[in-house]
Amino acid sequence: MFYKELYINGEWVKSNLDEIIEIENPATRDIIGSVPKGNEVDVELAVKSAALAFDQWKGTPMESRILYMEIALNYLKAKKELLVNMEVAELGAPLKWAERAHVVGPIIRFENYIKLVKNYKFSKKLTHATIVKEPVGVVGCITPWNYPLGQIMQKVIPAILTGNTVVLKPSQIAPLSAMVLAEAFHYAKLPKGVFNLVTGRAGEVGNALAKHKLVNMISFTGSTAGGREVAKLALDSIKKVALELGGKSPLIILEGADLELAVKAGLSSCYDNTGQTCAALTRMIVPKKYLGQIETLIIDNSRNYIVGNPNDANTHIGPLASLKQYSKVRSYIQLGLDEGAKLIVGELPKSENELGNEGYYVKPTVFTNVNNQMRIAREEIFGPVICLITYETIDEAIEIANDTDYGLSGAVFGPDILANKVALAIRTGSIAVNDGKRDIDAPFGGYKQSGIGREGGLQGIEEFLEIKSIFNEVNPIINI
Numbered sequence: 001m002f003y004k005e006l007y008i009n010g011e012w013v014k015s016n017l018d019e020i021i022e023i024e025n026p027a028t029r030d031i032i033g034s035v036p037k038g039n040e041v042d043v044e045l046a047v048k049s050a051a052l053a054f055d056q057w058k059g060t061p062m063e064s065r066i067l068y069m070e071i072a073l074n075y076l077k078a079k080k081e082l083l084v085n086m087e088v089a090e091l092g093a094p095l096k097w098a099e100r101a102h103v104v105g106p107i108i109r110f111e112n113y114i115k116l117v118k119n120y121k122f123s124k125k126l127t128h129a130t131i132v133k134e135p136v137g138v139v140g141c142i143t144p145w146n147y148p149l150g151q152i153m154q155k156v157i158p159a160i161l162t163g164n165t166v167v168l169k170p171s172q173i174a175p176l177s178a179m180v181l182a183e184a185f186h187y188a189k190l191p192k193g194v195f196n197l198v199t200g201r202a203g204e205v206g207n208a209l210a211k212h213k214l215v216n217m218i219s220f221t222g223s224t225a226g227g228r229e230v231a232k233l234a235l236d237s238i239k240k241v242a243l244e245l246g247g248k249s250p251l252i253i254l255e256g257a258d259l260e261l262a263v264k265a266g267l268s269s270c271y272d273n274t275g276q277t278c279a280a281l282t283r284m285i286v287p288k289k290y291l292g293q294i295e296t297l298i299i300d301n302s303r304n305y306i307v308g309n310p311n312d313a314n315t316h317i318g319p320l321a322s323l324k325q326y327s328k329v330r331s332y333i334q335l336g337l338d339e340g341a342k343l344i345v346g347e348l349p350k351s352e353n354e355l356g357n358e359g360y361y362v363k364p365t366v367f368t369n370v371n372n373q374m375r376i377a378r379e380e381i382f383g384p385v386i387c388l389i390t391y392e393t394i395d396e397a398i399e400i401a402n403d404t405d406y407g408l409s410g411a412v413f414g415p416d417i418l419a420n421k422v423a424l425a426i427r428t429g430s431i432a433v434n435d436g437k438r439d440i441d442a443p444f445g446g447y448k449q450s451g452i453g454r455e456g457g458l459q460g461i462e463e464f465l466e467i468k469s470i471f472n473e474v475n476p477i478i479n480i
């Protein structure tokens with residue numbers, strides 16, 4: 001897992017300074033890999049190669065583009081075991097979860113984008129005009145560590161399939177699977193410059209990409225703070241900007257709900273991936289009169305989540321991904337106690353000093369006595385931490401759910417008609433009713449400070465397209 005080269009213009013090349021970023025296993029704190037620490041000079045080369053490749057790739061027929069992608073997809077499928085081991089090692093993801101959420105899920109996404117693009121109509125004839133959808137150009141993709149391969153697939157695959165060329169900067173914490181993706185494209189003999197990978201740090205690689213004049217679009221997934229900074233840099237040269245950002249999503253339990261189903265769904269959303277999920281339902285908003293019953297269900301069901309070695313097949317919750325994340329989550333748990341909330345599950349994790357050489361483990365944590373004005377209820381913690389908030393009327397529940405800067409996701413449990421009515425009143429890009437499962441063709445993204453734009457489904461394809469109106473009487477044959 002020690003990668004020495006970047007992938008630029010169809011070749012593996014050394015970064016000009018030949019420095020590295022070490023990758024730590026958060027369970028053992030061993031260094032298990034490294035990637036080059038790229039910089040502005042590498043970004044310059046990568047962007048220029050993407051710009052040079054654009055016209056030819058834009059003109060490549062869709063069937064050929066799909067063929068390249070299918071070969072790359074098969075390469076990834078053949079590397080499944082390696083990818084699973086990578087995510088256990090670089091992220092601390094438990095084995096079964098790593099396979100399902102970090103490898104199989106992204107592969108299914110990849111397949112689905114190919115399926116969707118096959119049926120997509122890139123032009124439409126009006127009475128006096130033809131509307132044509134064209135690739136945006138060079139797309140800079142910046143991705144986070146929490147679902148490393150999944151977040152990359154969500155943007156890189158539709159961008160390339162629709163005729164754009166790409167420069168990817170993955171997270172410095174979990175960049176390894178991006179290397180395997182570059183290998184897949186190389187194996188598929190994707191034309192030079194269509195996909196470029198520059199690993200490195202936000203301040204160097206990320207900033208250079210966001211600012212570069214030849215980059216036509218920035219597609220960013222990460223924190224709201226990071227997205228704000230990147231968007232400011234990108235807007236200097238009026239790039240198209242797509243942002244998939246943080247959340248503080250509500251789970252509303254209505255009277256008449258299946259309480260056990262609701263609690264189990266809430267816990268799994270916040271404990272899976274060690275709580276490091278943008279859409280985690282971290283605010284559980286419950287009728288005051290059910291509080292005792294719900295607390296008991298939470299305490300009982302939390303016991304089923306085994307925290308420990310991610311290589312053990314029985315583990316549900318591995319370590320947090322980094323020391324930085326551990327310290328952040330710990331400080332929020334301390335803050336919750338300082339704000340007067342009460343722990344009914346979990347405890348204050350050890351301080352950095354007490355931790356010594358142990359992995360970055362945090363137990364499932366649930367606070368009750370929380371009100372929606374506390375910082376633990378307003379800020380994204382990004383660990384397995386849940387806030388229980390009570391309400392007395394449905395209007396109050398909706399008001400609490402919407403009283404947040406974020407608008408990413410949500411869930412409502414209760415009698416069907418009422419639950420759907422409440423779902424409509426919640427200002428989020430997606431919401432599940434009575435544990436409704438995600439549809440792979442449905443788009444995902446945020447209202448308010450959770451983002452701009454959508455990923456997944458046809459809308460996720462359209463993010464990477466410009467729209468041109470050709471005023472004509474005769475519809476030409478348009479080959480996108």
Ligand code: NAP
Nearest residue numbers: 144145171172201202206207222223226229244245246278
């Ligand atoms: P992050 O710190 O914002 O970083 C995300 C990516 O952006 C990384 O590659 C990072 O580089 C880069 N970056 C950050 N600030 C930058 C800047 N000012 N200029 C250029 N590049 C910059 O987020 P994270 O901690 O990796 O990921 C967790 C966050 O992502 C959470 O807030 C989560 O909710 C959000 N997320 C959202 C979605 C969604 O679909 N809405 C999905 C997944 C995650 P470095 O790695 O070098 O710092």
